[in-house]
Amino acid sequence: MTGMPPPLPEREQIALLEVFEGLGLQQIHVVDTPQKAEQAMAALLASGVVGFDTESKPTFAKFEVSGGPHVLQFATRDAAWLFQLHRSEFHDVLANLLASIELVKVGFGLSSDLSLIRQRFGVEPQAVFDIDTEFRRRGYRKSVGVKTAVALVFDRRFVKSRKATTSNWAHKQLSDAQLRYAANDAYAAIRVYEAMGLTPPAR
Template sequence: MSETPELQLPSYAGIPEQKIILVSDDQSLQRARLYLTAEAVLGFDTESKPVFMRGQDSDGPHLVQLATPEWAFLFPIVTQAQVELARALLKEVLESPDILKVGFGLGDDNQRLLNKLGVKVQKVLDLSRSLSTDRKRQMGAKAAVEKYFGQVLQKSKRISTSNWSALTLNQKQLKYAADDAQSALLVYLASLQVDGNSRKS
């Protein structure tokens, strides 16, 4: 008797490329400010160039991602010019007590942002902890997307460990970074509905 093959889950489509905004000039910065400051909850993540040598410190993060339900805004902070462009808005949003920032595995992000930008992140929720039922085994983004959407979030190690300090990021990097932030937000919103409904029933 042959076993029934496991049901293949569909891939998580993620955010369309035209909804990903790389904040690189005043025009894109003002657009980001308009959208981000209007939200009560944002998806949040950072990316850093990996460190492969023992004892070597990272000068990351090199990219900060903030997402609304429809848009993802990516802030490269590699050069001094990029840092100066992004710093004021990132400080305004990330330090705001009125905007909740949600993401997965934010352990080092807040300290690195303080070290690099002088930004002290406030009102942040790490979904790895808040969605987990087991203290020893925290829920990651892939497991959460599967649980709440029945889809598979593609997490390429080749992209996650790529050079995030490159002056020009490729489309795969931009899509990966945008999906990281936006999927966290969508999972959080879905969890509110599921948990709310379970409490009512």
């Protein structure tokens, strides 16, 4: 019998921790030229495993449909690439990354992201690893999000701006705060994945 896993940190405990150092703006690339799309594809495929997440314009009315995702982000240990979905010229690159079994995409609570991707792209994402399932395997009953995971694994506080969370992700020009927010969601996922000693599932 294995022992119980360490307790998850409470919100009050997390608030006292030092801030988790994320990627800076100079490490965040918005894919807006064919050249950047090629660079993104090459760098991401070369890394083999990347952090992954999506952002969608929030809905406020009861029956309003999201129309998302509006941004898809991938991160390595050194950089992040953001794809804005209004740029249809890069959809082929995105579809290739999503469908690639050579590129493991890791993140938190990805089921709603994946269903939106299926609706929007008609692509079935492959080689996706939800870190939350690993926490469940290790004995945690509650869902573990990125903030809790970063606190548990790194003893650091992952800062998420409420303003950025509810901002308009369908904007053609994303703000610096949005760029940091989106990139670091994906970046934290790859860092937690590596720190937990996880490896890509056997193909």
